[in-house]
Amino acid sequence: MPTTPRSFAGEALTHAARTARLELNAERAGLVGPTAEAIYALIDRLDEVPLGETPPATAFDARWEA
Amino acid sequence: MEPYELSLSAAAAEIAARRLSPVELTESVLDRIAATEPALGAFACVTADQARKAAAQAEQEIAAGRYLGPLHGIPLGVKDLYDTAGVPATSSSKVRADHVPGTDAVAVERLLAAGMVMVGKTHTHEFAYGAITPTTRNPWDTGRIPGGSSGGSGAAVAAGTCMVGLGSDTAGSIRIPSSLCGTVGLKPTYGRASRRGVASLSWSLDHVGPLTRNVRDCALVLNAIAGFDRLDPATVDVPVPDYTTALGEGIAGLRVGVPTNYFFDHVHEDVAAAVRTALGVLEGLGAELREVAIPYADQILAAEWGILLPEASAYHQEMLRSSGDLYTDDVRLFLEVGELVLATDYIKALRVRTLMQQAWAAMFDEIDVLVTPGMPFAAPEVGTTEVSWPDGITEDVTTALVRLTSPANLTGLPTLALPAGFDAAGLPLGMQVTGRPFDEATVLRVGTAYEGAVDTVGRIAPVV
Numbered sequence: 001m002p003t004t005p006r007s008f009a010g011e012a013l014t015h016a017a018r019t020a021r022l023e024l025n026a027e028r029a030g031l032v033g034p035t036a037e038a039i040y041a042l043i044d045r046l047d048e049v050p051l052g053e054t055p056p057a058t059a060f061d062a063r064w065e066a
Numbered sequence: 067m068e069p070y071e072l073s074l075s076a077a078a079a080e081i082a083a084r085r086l087s088p089v090e091l092t093e094s095v096l097d098r099i100a101a102t103e104p105a106l107g108a109f110a111c112v113t114a115d116q117a118r119k120a121a122a123q124a125e126q127e128i129a130a131g132r133y134l135g136p137l138h139g140i141p142l143g144v145k146d147l148y149d150t151a152g153v154p155a156t157s158s159s160k161v162r163a164d165h166v167p168g169t170d171a172v173a174v175e176r177l178l179a180a181g182m183v184m185v186g187k188t189h190t191h192e193f194a195y196g197a198i199t200p201t202t203r204n205p206w207d208t209g210r211i212p213g214g215s216s217g218g219s220g221a222a223v224a225a226g227t228c229m230v231g232l233g234s235d236t237a238g239s240i241r242i243p244s245s246l247c248g249t250v251g252l253k254p255t256y257g258r259a260s261r262r263g264v265a266s267l268s269w270s271l272d273h274v275g276p277l278t279r280n281v282r283d284c285a286l287v288l289n290a291i292a293g294f295d296r297l298d299p300a301t302v303d304v305p306v307p308d309y310t311t312a313l314g315e316g317i318a319g320l321r322v323g324v325p326t327n328y329f330f331d332h333v334h335e336d337v338a339a340a341v342r343t344a345l346g347v348l349e350g351l352g353a354e355l356r357e358v359a360i361p362y363a364d365q366i367l368a369a370e371w372g373i374l375l376p377e378a379s380a381y382h383q384e385m386l387r388s389s390g391d392l393y394t395d396d397v398r399l400f401l402e403v404g405e406l407v408l409a410t411d412y413i414k415a416l417r418v419r420t421l422m423q424q425a426w427a428a429m430f431d432e433i434d435v436l437v438t439p440g441m442p443f444a445a446p447e448v449g450t451t452e453v454s455w456p457d458g459i460t461e462d463v464t465t466a467l468v469r470l471t472s473p474a475n476l477t478g479l480p481t482l483a484l485p486a487g488f489d490a491a492g493l494p495l496g497m498q499v500t501g502r503p504f505d506e507a508t509v510l511r512v513g514t515a516y517e518g519a520v521d522t523v524g525r526i527a528p529v530v
Contacts, residue, residue, distance in 0.1 A: 008406065020405040022387075028402065036403045039375065043407070045368040046414050049421065056416030057423060058270065060299060 001047045006040040008033040069094035070226040071526050074283035077229060078136035081128065088128070088139025092121035092183050095141040099185065099227045102529045107202045108212075108221040110146040110158055112186040117141070120183040127181070136286050138181030143228035145216050146187040147194050148174055148274075149263040153184075157265050158201060158218075159192045160392040161385055171263025172298070173232060173274050173291045180290045185228055188218030194234055194267040195378060195397045197242050197467035203448070204247060205527035206493050210445040213246035213467065215239040215267075219277045220247035224527040230287055231277040236267040237370055238471025240275050241483035245440035245496020248485045248525060250513065251277040252284040255504045256478030257302040259288070260295035268377040269300070270416075271370070271475045280524045281484065281513035285309035288506060304504055312507050313514040318352030320512065323433035328363040329470055332455045334443040340487035340495040341439045347519050348437065348512070356433055360473070361425035365418050367465065370472040372407065372415030379404030419476050426477045430502055435512050440483045440496025442466050470498070480506045482513045485522045494522075 008016060013033045017024045024032055069077065069091045080086035096114050103109060124139035149155050149167035156162045170178065178184065189201040191214035199217025204210040205225040212221040219231025220243025233240035235253040244251030252275045259274050266272055276287035289310065294303040324345060330338055349355050362369075379386070379401050386393070386401050393401065429436075443453065446463055454460050461469075474481040479500050486497035499516075501509035517523035 016406050022402065022405050024402065031399055032402045032406075035399055036406050039371060039403055039407070040411075043368050043372045043411055043415070045364055046372060046411070046418050049362070049365060049418050051414070051417050051421075054417045054420050056413050057419040058416055 003047070006037060006044070008036040068098070070098040072229070073279040073524060074140050074229040074286060075136065075280065077140055078138075081139050082133060082136070084128070088121040088124040088183060089118070091139060092117050092141055092185065095185055095227060098225070102205070102225050102227055105203060105208050105529055106205055106221050106225055108188055108218040108225065108227060109143070109186040110156060110189050110218065111154060113153055113184055116153070117183050117185045124181050124183060134181040137177060137290060140182050140230065141185045141228045142177055142182040143186055143188040143219055143222045143231040144174055144184055145190050145219050145232050145234060147190050147234055147265045148232060150174055150184070150187065153187060155187070155265075157193045158190045161389045167263070169263065172260040172295055174263070176290050177287070182230070188216070188222050188231055191215035191217060192394050192397045193265060193382070194236060194239055195400055197238065197464050199243070204445045205529045206248065207445065207491070207530060210447050210493070211246065211450075213242035213441075213445065216277065217243045220244055220249055220251070223247070223249045223277045223279060225529050226526045229279065230283065233275060233277050234261070234264055234267070235273045235275060235475065236271045237374060237468040237475055240273070240277060241440055241471045241481060241496070241498060242467050244277055244483035246445040246494065248488070248494030248527065249277045249279060250281055250284050250523060251275065251483040252288060252506070253474060253481045254288060254292065254506055255480045257300045258480070258504060258506065259291045260293070260298040260301050262295055262298045266381050268374040270377060271374055273475070281482070281510055281517055282310065282313060284482070285313060285510050302504075307507060309507055309510055312511050315511055316352065317348060317512055317515045320353045320435065320508075321433045322348055322353045322355050322512075323358040323429070323436040324355050325360050325436065325438055326357050328360040328366070329438035332442055332459065332461065332466070333439050336489045337439045337441065337443060337495050341437070341497045344486040344497055344516060345437055347516060351515050351519060358429050358433060358436065361429060362418065362422045365422065366473055366476065367469060369415045369418050369422065369476055370468070372411055373419065375400065375404035376407040376412045379407075423477050426479070434501070434508060436500040438498045438500070439470055440486070440498045442470060444489050444491070444493035444495055474498070474500055479503060480509050482509045484513050484517065487522050
C-alpha cells in the first residue's frame, strides 16, 4: 500500500463529503478535515499487517427459525 | 449502616431473612438519590413513583411466600441507552428527547421479571459515544469525571444510589466508569447477553452488562441477563451456568497472564503499582504468574476506531442529517468523520480483527486469565482534554480512556473491572481480569478471590 497520508484539505474534503451526501458548512469542514486526517493516520497502521486470505470478522446465522 | 450502603448480596440476605423490606430499602435509596443528585447528576430521570409501587409489590409477594430470589426487591439503575416501557429513553441526547419506548430492553425485562426495582435511568455519554459523561460527576471527587459512557451507572453504584447499574460497553464503557468510580463492572463475552432494546453504538463491538459493588453481585445479575436471543444476531446459543457456583473455589494453580507490553505503557505509576501489588495478592493465593506479549498491539486502536466510526455513523446516518444541530459537538464530529471512512478500510479493520482474535486465542494457550490495569490513571479533573506522559508523549483523554479497554471489545472476551486500590487523594485505581470466551465463571472466580483478600472492593463513595 502507498504510505501517502490521506488528505481532507479543501476540495478533497468537499468531494468526500459530497460522495457521502453529507453537507458540511465552512465551520464544520474546518473541524472535520483535520479530525479525519488524524483518524486516518491511526487507521493506516492496519496497512502494516499482511492479510493474505484472512476473512473479515463478520458472519450471520442463516437459519430462519426463532 | 443505612440500607442504601448494602451491596446487592447483603441486601438480598436481609430481605430473604425478612429483616429488611424492599420498601424500606427503596426509600433509603431514594433518600440517598435526593441527597446526592445535586452534586452528582447521575440520573437522567428518577422513577420514584414507579419504584415505590414496585417495591410495595415485591414486599407483598415476599410476605405471601413468593420470594423470587436474590434480585427481588433490589434497586436498579438503568442506563438511558436502554429501552424502558413508558419511561423516556433519551440516550442522554436532545436528538431522542421525546423517545418513550413501549417495551423494555431484554436485559431490563429479565431483571424486572426477577423482581428488581428500577429507581431511574442513569446518564450516558450522549449515545454512548464518549468516555466522559459530561452530565455527571465522580462521587469520590465531584471536580472529576466519572468516566463513560456508563458514567451515570458508575457514579450511582459507587454513591449508593442503586445496588446495580446497567451499562453498555463498546470500547470500555462499563469498565471505564467502574475503574474511575471504584465499582465492579463486567463486560461479558460478545454474544453472552442480548442487546435488543439498547441503542447501538457499534453492532460488532457492543456488549451489555452490570456495574455492582462486588463480584458476587455481578454474577447474580449475569445469571439473569445471560442467554440466547434469536433477535440479537450476536447472541450465541450456549448453556448459561449458575455463575455463583464456583465463585469460592479459589485460584490455586490458575495461570495468570501478565502483559509485558501495551497494558503497562503510558500508565501512571500509582496504577502500575496497585496492579502489580494485586498480582502479588493473586500469586499469594496460589496463582502462577506468566508473562505474555500482547499481539498486534500497534493495531488495537486502529482496528477499534476503524470499526466503531463507520458502524456508528451508519446507525446515525438519518438522524445526523435531520437533527445534526441537536448533537453535542464531540459526538457530531465523530459521526461526520465516520461518514468518510471507506468501506475497504472498515473491512480491513475487520480482517485484522480476525488475526487479532486468533493471536489472543494462541496467547491463552499459556494462561487462564490476563490481568491488566483497567485505566491508565485515576479519574481526571473535569475539563481535562489531554494527558502528558514522562516521555513527552501527549495523548487526548478519550484515546487514553479507551486504550486499555478496547482489546476486550475487539476480541469479545469477558472482562471484569474491579478496584485494585486507591491513590493518595483517595481516588480508585482499576484493574481488569480477562478470560476465555464464555468463561465468565473463571473471571468472576479470580475477582472473588481477590476481593476476599483485600479491602478495596465494595466501598461507598462519600460524594465530596
